[in-house]
Amino acid sequence: MQRRQWLGAAAGAAFAASVLPGQTRKSPKIAKLRFYRAMVGPRAWLALQVETDNGLTGLGDATHAAAEPKVCVTMARKMFAAMEGRTVFEVEGLRQVALPVIAAQNGGRDHRPAAAAFAGLEQCLWDLQGKVLGLPCSELFGGRLRSQVHNYANINRATKGEARTPEGFSQMAQRGLDAGFDAFKMASFDHLKPNDPDHERFADGTQLGIDCIAAVRQTIGPDRDLLVDGHSKFSREQAIEVALRLEPQKLFWFEEATPGIPNLAALNAVARMPTAGGESLFGVGEFLPYIAGKAVDIVMPDMKFCGGMLELKKIAAMAEAAGMACSPHGPASPIGNMAAAQVCATLPNFQILEFAYGEVPWRGECVTPEEPIGKGGMLEVLDRPGIGYELNGKYWEAYG
Ligand SMILES: [Mg+2]
Structure with missing residues (x-):
């Protein structure tokens, strides 16, 4: 067997072991987004919570020091809309959604609310992945x-x-x-x-x-x-x-x-x-x-x-x-x-x-x-x- 063929066969065997014919992967899908705020003196902490279609929730921190983090909320909603219905494992997919939104913020300090929105959502996905797999993110x-x-x-x-x-x-x-x-x-x-x-x-x-x-x-x-x-x-x-x-x-x-x-x-x-x-x-x-x-x-x-x-x-x-x-x-x-x-x-x-x-x-x-x-x-x-x-x-x- 050629090396390339062998590698292909091995990869196929690994895939077959995790997903049998007729089965599909059961990955929870992104369904809801909520925001929570805690006032910390003149600033606010902003937490995001993503809920899946099977009722799991994941938390993320989108704090970027504003007392009224409305821009961050708007950005997070925009990114979330493109992710709704996709699985909690699609972190790179979320990144592709977020990059143009962040780039549109003209760089510099202006990118912070959009970047924080992305990071908040991204943490929610990792938190959810850990919960699905029963493992700490580390x-x-x-x-x-x-x-x-x-x-x-x-x-x-x-x-x-x-x-x-x-x-x-x-x-x-x-x-x-x-x-x-x-x-x-x-x-x-x-x-x-x-x-x-x-x-x-x-x-x-x-x-x-x-x-x-x-x-x-x-x-x-x-x-x-x-x-x-x-x-x-x-x-x-x-x-x-x-x-x-x-x-x-x-x-x-x-x-x-x-x-x-x-x-x-x-x-x-x-x-x-x-x-x-x-x-x-x-x-x-x-x-x-x-x-x-x-x-x-x-x-x-x-x-x-x-x-x-x-x-x-x-x-x-x-x-x-x-x-x-x-x-x-x-x-x-x-x-x-x-x-x-x-x-x-x-x-x-x-x-x-x-x-x-x-x-x-x-x-x-x-x-x-x-x-x-x-x-x-x-x-x-x-x-x-x-x-x-x-x-x-x-x-x-x-x-x-
Ligand atoms: Mg410093």
Whole structure:
């Protein structure tokens, strides 16, 4: 038998074993879509729920920080209409439906509601697949390399208004420490205006941001991890100078200090600490030049904006090939955080995951089972079918 014939015969035998003549595959079909919102201060968490024709439900997180996520709902309805009646296994099919809708949003930040809608629906399909097969999503993404995922506490949103001082950031870091976290992220340059013509104001503001970082380092001690996000406030030259001034703080990473691949790559070439970024990029297409251009050491796809769980896996694989680590971005609800964790559990180049610390006191209870995050910011990757959560109705209202 020729090799090609043998391969064909073997594939046919495998197919025959799973689907006998006269049988059809029994894959649940996508039937209904619902939206649920939970208010988190000035922002909202948006959860999507897809129901199948046999009554299974799958959850997904489409949070993109807007209080009224109406655009996201409209986008999700549009994508859902093209998927109704198709099976829960057609993730690549959903991607084909979603790509032109997202591309029509003119790129940049405008793509976020559409990308979040896609990611929310995509998570619903993975959650449903896990429920159909009785497996946690990590088993569908290659199997676990770890059963817990290390999270850092992003204390930036929880540190509000007048508390954005060295003392205020320190107090919030102390709260995170008391809650058991051992890694912290802050963005203490948020008050800066890029290209501020008032040079003195910009210099004073930069010093204040550095003072806040030094104060948090003092609070958490030398052995815990400190991550700083520059939110692209600096020019290339300013970013390089600030990186130099931050060297004594022994940062775990310096994130998106300056906008654009050429500026980031120039910073990355000289910074003595690791650099990280990529949270707003969509898909393998946008990550390719970012990775090839050596913009950063650590890529940070945000599952909501990068194209979902499968795209996160693909992007992480590209980073792996380039010798880069993958640390997903994601100030999400517990659903989005766990969906990312299900994928992160399978990544050989996974480093650390984002956890939006201190946004609301009821965070852990808004899902069942309760969010299993413990000492050292270690999140237990749920060993239940799918992503692993159901909504606790006490905290979510029907929306849209
Ligand atoms: Mg960031």
